[in-house]
Amino acid sequence: MKQGQSSRTAEAAAALRANHFQNAENPVFVDPFAFELTSKGWKKLLTSALTVKVMNSSVFNRTLGLLTGQVVGRSRYAEDLLEQAIAKGIQQYVLVGAGLDSFTLRHAQQYPQLKIFEVDHPDTQAAKQRKLRQFGELPANVEFVAIDFEKESIADALARSTFKQDQAAFFSWLGTTHYLEPETTLKTLASIAQIAAQGSEVALDYSIDYRELEGVERLGSLFVSQFTRFLKEPLKGQFRPKVLHQAVEQMGYQVTEDLSGDGLSERYFQARPDHLRHTIATHMLHLRLQKH
DSSP, X not given: OOTTSOOHHHHHHHHHHHHHHHHOSSOSSOOTTHHHHSOHHHHHHHTOXXXXXXXXXXXXXXXXXXXXXXXXXXXXHHHHHHHHHHHTTOOEEEEEXXXXXXXXXXXXXXXXXXXXXXXXXXXXXXXXXXXXXXGSSOOTTEXXXXXXXXXXXXXXXXXXXXXXXXXXXXXXXXXXXXXXOHHHHHHHHHHHHXXXXXXXXXXXXXXXXXXXXXXXXHHHHHHHHHHXXXXXXXXXXXXXXXXXXXXXXXXXXXXXXXXXXXXXXXHHOTTOTTOOXXXXXXXXXXXXXXXX
């Protein structure tokens, strides 16, 4: 990631959400702001008839389109869980590595009692805030917390904010762990466990070891790996589910759900005419903090 610009993978993810919203029948995840949040280059591609035709063909959706399924599936999963958490009384929402997520534009006014903390690299945040201001004043219940994940802990970053450590929070951490060393991911989860109150929840996606994949999924995983390397944001983090579960349980988390790619496809992508589904290369993990 270059100084002064947002993450290229964040822009690519926004572009995939935009294309899905604009062109999919019955979108899995509805994001009407994604197009405006992505880069000029992606906007150009997304307004090209040929690109749109290719990106929404059944052949594409069965192969490289697995990436779209991953991007929209993880957002849908996390926000479904967030909605349940809000209904149970949670009033703090922390987007860890918020990227170009548009929750602030879509739902901040809908949930005025919800305090939203966007935690991310300062360059990504600066670029995003410029884009958000195109839609008007930033909502009063949103706070931006700058962090460099490789250099400081999320507990230290949140300690500088108005985050209330004695109240439960919902943490969403999407599309980030793949680019971090596994140790950094575990340190971040431990840091969340340190600062968050009992009953707090975490939803995150993680890559499973590609050697466990076969056929088109293995090729797709290798393609994504090369693509992110081209974007100068190489994939680094992969986990074996059982090992990850043991690690987080030692931190005080209960594994509420570990949903595989097939499980996500069954939940959100059943019988779609466009053949879109979720890759099996990543899982969604739902954790609940149970401090003793």
